[in-house]
Amino acid sequence: MEQFKGQPRLPKFAVPKRYELNLKPDLTTCKFTGSVAVDIDIVETTSFIVLNAAELTIDNRSVSFATKTSSNVFEPKKVDVMEDDEILVLEFAETLPIGVGVLTIGFEGVLNDKMKGFYRSTYEHKGEKKNMAVTQFEPADARRCFPCWDEPACKAKFKITLLDVPSELVALSNMPVIEEKVNGDLKTVSYQESPIMSTYLVAVVIGLFDYVEDHTSDGINVRVYCKVGQANQGKFALEVAVKTLEFYREYFAVPYSLPKLDMIAIPDFAAGAMENYGLVTYRETALLFDDLHSAAANKQRVATVVAHELAHQWFGNLVTMEWWTHLWLNEGFATWVSYLATDNLFPEWKIWIQFLDESTEGLRLDGLEESHPIEVDVNHASEIDEIFDAISYRKGASVIRMLQSYLGAEVFQRSLASYIKKYACSNAKTEDLWTALEEGSYEPVNELMNSWTKQKGYPVISVKVKEQKLEFEQSQFLSSGSSGDGQWIVPVTLCCGSYNVRKNFLLQTKTKEFMGFSIRNESGNASSNWIKMNVDQTGFYRVKYDEELAARLRHAIEKKLLTETDRFGILDDSFALCMARQQSLTSLLTLMGSYREEVNYTVLSNLISISYKVGRIAADAKPELVDDIKQFFISLFQYSAEKLGWDPKQGESHLDAMLRGEILTALALLGHDETLNEASKRFHAFLEDRTTPLLPADLRRAAYVAVMQKVSQSDKSGYESLLRIYRETDLSQEKTRILGSLSSCPDANIILEVLNFLLSSEVRNQDAVFGLNVSSEGRETAWKWLKDNWDYISKTWGGFLITRFISAIVSPFASFEKAKEVEEFFATRSKPSVARTLKQSIERVHINAKWVQTVQNEEHLAVAVKELAFRKY
Numbered sequence: 001m002e003q004f005k006g007q008p009r010l011p012k013f014a015v016p017k018r019y020e021l022n023l024k025p026d027l028t029t030c031k032f033t034g035s036v037a038v039d040i041d042i043v044e045t046t047s048f049i050v051l052n053a054a055e056l057t058i059d060n061r062s063v064s065f066a067t068k069t070s071s072n073v074f075e076p077k078k079v080d081v082m083e084d085d086e087i088l089v090l091e092f093a094e095t096l097p098i099g100v101g102v103l104t105i106g107f108e109g110v111l112n113d114k115m116k117g118f119y120r121s122t123y124e125h126k127g128e129k130k131n132m133a134v135t136q137f138e139p140a141d142a143r144r145c146f147p148c149w150d151e152p153a154c155k156a157k158f159k160i161t162l163l164d165v166p167s168e169l170v171a172l173s174n175m176p177v178i179e180e181k182v183n184g185d186l187k188t189v190s191y192q193e194s195p196i197m198s199t200y201l202v203a204v205v206i207g208l209f210d211y212v213e214d215h216t217s218d219g220i221n222v223r224v225y226c227k228v229g230q231a232n233q234g235k236f237a238l239e240v241a242v243k244t245l246e247f248y249r250e251y252f253a254v255p256y257s258l259p260k261l262d263m264i265a266i267p268d269f270a271a272g273a274m275e276n277y278g279l280v281t282y283r284e285t286a287l288l289f290d291d292l293h294s295a296a297a298n299k300q301r302v303a304t305v306v307a308h309e310l311a312h313q314w315f316g317n318l319v320t321m322e323w324w325t326h327l328w329l330n331e332g333f334a335t336w337v338s339y340l341a342t343d344n345l346f347p348e349w350k351i352w353i354q355f356l357d358e359s360t361e362g363l364r365l366d367g368l369e370e371s372h373p374i375e376v377d378v379n380h381a382s383e384i385d386e387i388f389d390a391i392s393y394r395k396g397a398s399v400i401r402m403l404q405s406y407l408g409a410e411v412f413q414r415s416l417a418s419y420i421k422k423y424a425c426s427n428a429k430t431e432d433l434w435t436a437l438e439e440g441s442y443e444p445v446n447e448l449m450n451s452w453t454k455q456k457g458y459p460v461i462s463v464k465v466k467e468q469k470l471e472f473e474q475s476q477f478l479s480s481g482s483s484g485d486g487q488w489i490v491p492v493t494l495c496c497g498s499y500n501v502r503k504n505f506l507l508q509t510k511t512k513e514f515m516g517f518s519i520r521n522e523s524g525n526a527s528s529n530w531i532k533m534n535v536d537q538t539g540f541y542r543v544k545y546d547e548e549l550a551a552r553l554r555h556a557i558e559k560k561l562l563t564e565t566d567r568f569g570i571l572d573d574s575f576a577l578c579m580a581r582q583q584s585l586t587s588l589l590t591l592m593g594s595y596r597e598e599v600n601y602t603v604l605s606n607l608i609s610i611s612y613k614v615g616r617i618a619a620d621a622k623p624e625l626v627d628d629i630k631q632f633f634i635s636l637f638q639y640s641a642e643k644l645g646w647d648p649k650q651g652e653s654h655l656d657a658m659l660r661g662e663i664l665t666a667l668a669l670l671g672h673d674e675t676l677n678e679a680s681k682r683f684h685a686f687l688e689d690r691t692t693p694l695l696p697a698d699l700r701r702a703a704y705v706a707v708m709q710k711v712s713q714s715d716k717s718g719y720e721s722l723l724r725i726y727r728e729t730d731l732s733q734e735k736t737r738i739l740g741s742l743s744s745c746p747d748a749n750i751i752l753e754v755l756n757f758l759l760s761s762e763v764r765n766q767d768a769v770f771g772l773n774v775s776s777e778g779r780e781t782a783w784k785w786l787k788d789n790w791d792y793i794s795k796t797w798g799g800f801l802i803t804r805f806i807s808a809i810v811s812p813f814a815s816f817e818k819a820k821e822v823e824e825f826f827a828t829r830s831k832p833s834v835a836r837t838l839k840q841s842i843e844r845v846h847i848n849a850k851w852v853q854t855v856q857n858e859e860h861l862a863v864a865v866k867e868l869a870f871r872k873y
Contacts, residue, residue: 001048001078001080001082001089001091004048004050004082004085004087004089005082005084005085006085007085008378008379008380009151009323010050010051010052010087010149010151010154011046011048011050012043012044013042013043013044013045013046013048014040014041014042014043014046014049014050014051014149015040015041015043015149015154016038016039016040016051016148016149016154016156017038017039017040017041017100017156017157018038018039018156018157018158018159018193019036019037019038019039019146019148019156019157019158019159020036020037020038020159020161021034021035021036021146021158021159021160021161021202022034022035022036022160022161022162022163023118023145023146023160023161023162023163023204024162024163024164025111025118025133025162025165025206026164027111027120027130027131027132027133027166027206028131030110030111030120030131031108031109031110031111032108032109032110032111032118032133032145033106033107033108034106034107034108034109034145034146035062035104035105035106035107036104036105036107036146036147036148037102037103037104038102038103038104038105038148038156039068039100039101039102039156040100040101040102040103041099041100042096042097042098042099042100042101043098044098045095045098046095046096047091047092047093047094047095047096048089048090048091048092049065049076049089049090049092049096049103050087050088050089050090051087051088051147051148051149051150052086052087052088052140052142052143052147052148052149052150052151053081053086053087053088053107053143053147053148054083054086054117054141054143054144055109055110055112055117055144056081056107056108056109056143056144056146056147057107057108057109058079058081058088058105058106058107058147059105059106059107059108060076060079061106062104062105062106063075063076063079063090063103063104063105063106064076064103064104065090065092065096065101065102065103065104066101066102066104067097067099067100067101068099068100068101068102069097069099069100070097072097074092074094074096075092076090076091076092077091077092077093078090078091079091086140086143086150086381088105088147090103105147107146107147109144109145111131111133112144113268113765114798115136115268115269115270115765115766115798115799115801116136116141116144116270116798116799117135117136117137117141117142117143117144117145118133118134118135118144118145118204119133119134119135119136119268120132120133120134121134121207121266121267121268121269122267122268123207123208123227123267125208125227125228130207130208131207132205132206132207132208132266132267133204133205133206133207134204134205134207134266134268134269134281135202135203135204135205135276135281136269136270136271136274136281137150137199137200137201137202137203137276138200138201138274139200139324139327139381139384139385139388140200140381140384141200142199142200142202143199145202148199149199150199150200150381151198151199151323152198152200152320152321152322152323152324152427153198153320153322153323153427154198154199155196155197155198155320155425155426155427156196156197156199157193157194157195157196157197158174158193158194158197158202159191159193159194160173160174160175160190160191160194160202160204161188161189161190161191162188162189162204162206163188164186164187164188165186165187165188165189165206166185166186166187167182167184167185167186167187168208169206169207169208170205170206170207170208170209170211170225171187171189171204171205171206172203172204172205172206172225172262172264172279173191173202173203173204173205173279174191174194174197174201174202174203174258174276174277174278174279175191175192175193175194175258175259175260175278176191176192176221176259176260177189177190177191177192178190178191178192192259194258194277194278195257195258195277195425196425197277197317197320198320201275201276201277201317202276202277203274203276203277203278203279203281205225205264205266205279205281208227208228209225209226209227209228209264210225210226210227210228210229210230210231211223211224211225211226211231211234212224212231212232212234212235212238213238214238214239214242215242216242216245216246216249216256217246218246218249218255220245220256220258220259220260220261221259221260221261222238222241222242222245222260222261222262222263223238223260223261223262223263224237224238224241224262224263224264224265224287225262225263225264225265226264226265226284226287226288227265227267230265230288232290233288233289233290234263234265234287234288235289236289236299236302236303237263237287237288237289237302237306238263240302240303240306240307240345241261241263241306241310243345244306244307244310244341244345245261245310245313247341247344247345248310248311248313248314248337248341251337251340251341251413251417252314252416252417252420253417253420253421254314254318254417254420254421254424256313256314257313257318257424258277258278258313260278261278261280261310261313262278262279262280263280263282263287263306263309264279264280264281264282264287265282265283265284265287265288266281266282266283266284267284267732267764268764268765268766269281269282269283269284269766270766270799270800270801271283271388271800272286272305273286273287273305273306273308273309274309275309275310275312275313275316275317275334277313277317278313280309280310282305282309283732283766284732284733285298285301285732285733285736286301286302286305286306287302287305287306288302288731288732288733289302290731290733292691292697293697293729293731293733293734294697294731294733295657295658295661295697295698295700295701295733295737296654296657296658296698297658297661297698298697298733299654300342300349300351300654300658303342303345303346304338304339304342304351305338307337307338307339307341307342307345308334308335308338309334310341311333311334311337311338311341312330312334314420315329315330315333315334315337315420316329316330316334318420318424318425319419319420319423319424319426319427319428320426320427320428321427321428321429322427322428322429323378324378324384324387325375325376325377325378326375326428326429326430327384327387327388327392328374328375328391328392328393328395328396328430328453329396329428329429329430329433331388331392331393331396332374332392332393332394332395332396332397332399332400333396333397333400335358335393335394335396335397336396336397336398336400336401336404339351339352339354339355339358339397346654348653348654349654349655350564350601350602350655352565353564353565353568353600353601353602354601354602355397355401356537356565356568356569356572356602356606357602357605357606358393358394358397358398359394359397359398359401359537359540360572360606361390361394362390362391362393362394362395362396362397362398362540363395363398363458363540363542363572363576364390364479364576365389365390365391365394365395365840366390366391366395366456366457366458367457367458367477367478367479367576367580368478368479368480368840368843368844369478369480369482369484369843370836370839370840370843371391371456371457371840372387372391372456372836373391373453373454373455373456374391374392374395374396374399374452374453374454375430375453375454376391380832382832382833383832383833385798385799385800385803385833386800386803386833386834386835386836386837388800389800391456395458395540398540399449399452399453399540401538402452402491402538402539402540403437403445403448403449405491405536405538405539406443406448406491407437407441407443407445408441411440411441412437412440412441414440415436415437415439415440415441416436416437418436418439418440419432419433419436419437422436430449430453431446434446434449434450447489448489448491448506451487451488451489452488452540455486456486457476457477457478457484457486458476458477458486458488458540458541458542459474459475459476459477459486459487459488459490459541459542460474460475460476460477460541460542460543460544460573460577461473461474461490461492461507461533461541461542461543461544462474462475462543462544462545462546463531463533463543463544463545463546463549464545464546464549465546465548465549468515469513469514469515470494470513470514470515470531471511471512471513471514472492472507472511472512472513472514473510473511474487474488474490474507474510474511474541475510477541477542477576477580478580479576479579479580479847480580480843480846480847480850481580481581481582481847481850487510488507488541489506489507489508490506490507490508490539490541491504491506491539492504492505492506492507492533492534492539493533493534493535493536493538493539494531494532494533494534494535495531495532495535496529496530496531497529497530497531499535499563502535529552530549530552530553530555530556530561530562531545531549531552531553532553532556532562532566532570533545534569535566536563536565536566537565537566537568537569542573542576542577543569543573544573544577544582544583550574550587550591553570554590554591554594557570557591557594557595558594560597564600564602564603567595567598567600567603568600568602568603568606570591571591571592571595571603571606571607571610572606572610574587574588574591575588575610575613575614578851579613579847579851580847581850581851581854584858584861585614585617585618585854585855585858585861586858586860586861586864588614589614589629589632589864589865589868590864590868592607592610592611592636593632593636593868593871595607595636596635596636596639597639598639598640599640599643600655601655601656601658601659601662604637604640604659604662604663605658605659605662607636607637608637608662608663608666611633611636611666612666612669614629615629615630615633615670616776616812616814617814617848617851617852617855618855619776620814620815620848620852621851621852621853621855621856622855622856622861622862624862625861625862625865628862628865628866628869629865629869630670630671631869631870632865632868632869633666633670634667634670634672635869635871637663637666637667637670638667640659640663641663641664641667641675644656644659644660644663645660646660646664646678646682646699648660648696648698657698658698660698660699660702661698661699661700661701661702662702664679664699664702664706665701665702665705668702668705668706668709669705669709669744671709675702675706676706676709676710679702679703679706679707680703680706680707680710681694682694682695682699682703683695683703683704683706683707683718683721686700686703687721687725697733700734700737701737701740701741704722704737704738704741704742705741705744707721707722707741708722708741708742708744708745708750709744709745709746711745711747711750712747712749712750713747713749713750716750719742719745719750719753722738722741722742723738723757725738726738726739726762727762732767735767736767736770739758739763739767739768739770739771740770740771740773742754742757742771743755743771743772743773743774743775743778744773744774744775745775745778746775746777746778747777748777748778748780748781749781751774751775751777751778751781751782752778752781752785754771754774755771755772755774755781755782755785756785757771758771758772759789759792759793765796765797765801766801768797768801769801769804769805769808772804772805772808772809773808774809776812779809779812779813782809783809783810783813783818783822786805786806786809787825790825790829793805794829794831798833799833802833802834803833803834803837806834806837806838806841807837807840807841810822810838810841810842810844810845811841811844811845812848813845813848813849814845814848814849814851814852815845815849815852816845816846816849818845818849819842819845819846819849822838822841822842822845823842826838
């Protein structure tokens, strides 16, 4: 049996074809029993059967293998569960016959509280606390519910039956119910056999639910389930789901392949949502929308998450990655196409401009030396959780967008449809998608894309004017300022002075010269002679302009000659170059000054988040400049704040509603007195009347943050009022909004109270991470708290939630001493599931520390800041 230890994959000598799975969960004792009969094809000579099992007790006497051709029954001489490898090894006394047989196993397990495998979630009904049973099997947790071949390539059919379910409860699975036998207080529920699918997509949910339903034009029954009494909050997601299924049917040229689609809100849920075939599970915040208490940002999140999960019904469920190395195929693609669908449903949201936030998150993570390639080797199940990150999702989506932009939308769609038809009901690798796109476009897609998926990082392209020519040079961009040795095939786009004058080419070498633009403008009108690379920001790279070209672009921004996407890109690249110490903070702040009259939501949102980061670095580097920098940022945001005002306007856009909340939150954090006073007044009106029009949902976070700015050990009234609202509301979106606001308090003693509150039974484990982004004043307190509570935290939180504790609390530091302290603390406490996040967080501390040193030595910064802060416009 030793030969099977420590292997990344299961041996290939047995192939599962069909599972008959019976489960009997007990919601009172939180245990379950079950049996599985698996049709398997023995394809090689062996006396072993090896499959996955974890945290299950196997009934050894129940285990047998019977051949289908004869009546031979084989009983194993040894049954061994290897917990470290999460495998069940059955050793037989004789060689098993080649061909199909049935493996039968009985087992029992616990409905755990870890939000993975077969677990329990809790809810209240009529004042009584109740349990529901839920599954979450991605990436590798079906093995915690039943013994199985828990790898994406091991697709099979599933015939599921639930036994002894309390008859008043709703019991759902991937397929429609075919029979329900009620016997007094209990019932047995049997479901149709599923089409072929991977184990990570199997799903079961048992609990008390209401639902709303509708049908697509081709007859697919769609339902949204939620806690009793909340059915109305499912209507928006239902409408989005029906239209999205119809959109994908056309786009992929393949109909949705199951007879029904259920979507269900789960009170305790680690991820945002999970695309189980035909039964998609969601966090409540990602599925439910309340007209009175949900903000515009919540509405948009529901739409994009629903569109993302439904994209998986084709891309992931129908066509499945062969192994987790190709996870990005699932997640990158679903992220990209969710924007396509949302744009189709809500064109007024200008969602493709907001897609830039996805690209930026991908670029930020991929600028680290501790990043990883899109296609990352996965050698053990314990490593999978960590690659559900901004590389797989956001960089993945960005390179797909770059490729679609390069090939053209029609060619891309046509090739994709043929890929889905070809690999439906089977598995595919990244190369299979590239081949389909290459055949449809006659372009060298494989060669082009391998440089983006098989190596980590991305280029910065430096451009300068030299004797009427443009000179380009690519080098790997690293936020640390170090030089990397990566090289890419880059689809470059550029325009000169006008969007009508543009060029496209592939940069395949380190350097290139380019002629063909009139670069000098004899009239001296710099605004008509700007050059912008990466037009519309469809390329996954940064651009560094020489001083002359950068000055022209600043002028073009002030004259409002550039699109929102290009204004976003120039700002974001400049910030990244400043962090990497390739550009001074003075030049970044000067550029930020050009955005004083910015009104676009996405551009301003990024300007705000950059101001937070710059403010923190400046406070560490030059505390004496903090007040002037804050004054500069306040003056930067006031134009938009005054234009928007506090009160929503009749018929205003969805984007203005989102922007108002972000701008006012920023002004509150900057200590803007008028904002703090107005927020306080409206907050007190809200305390008296939760339906007051003075504090609609879009403004609440700004008001809550403003209230927390005035809270201190000697005056905790605002904090206590917010806790009261938290305790009274049943809406998850309101609870997470409050948790995210509490930690903005500048009093370190209050921060400690907030962090301890996160560990209390009043906060669901899934939601604790929302309170971890503490104010600068609370950084040390949060780090000490993390160390003091690490044993409890690491036992309680698993998967990617545990990584949030590390990244949120460690990454904001900016000293080499702190980086060393973190390393020393985790030297004996790290484990595989957090190793990559820990390295990335420590690298970020080093980057911040170097940046602080550079800012400390920057000449003329104080003069520039004062001039910017008090400039009259």
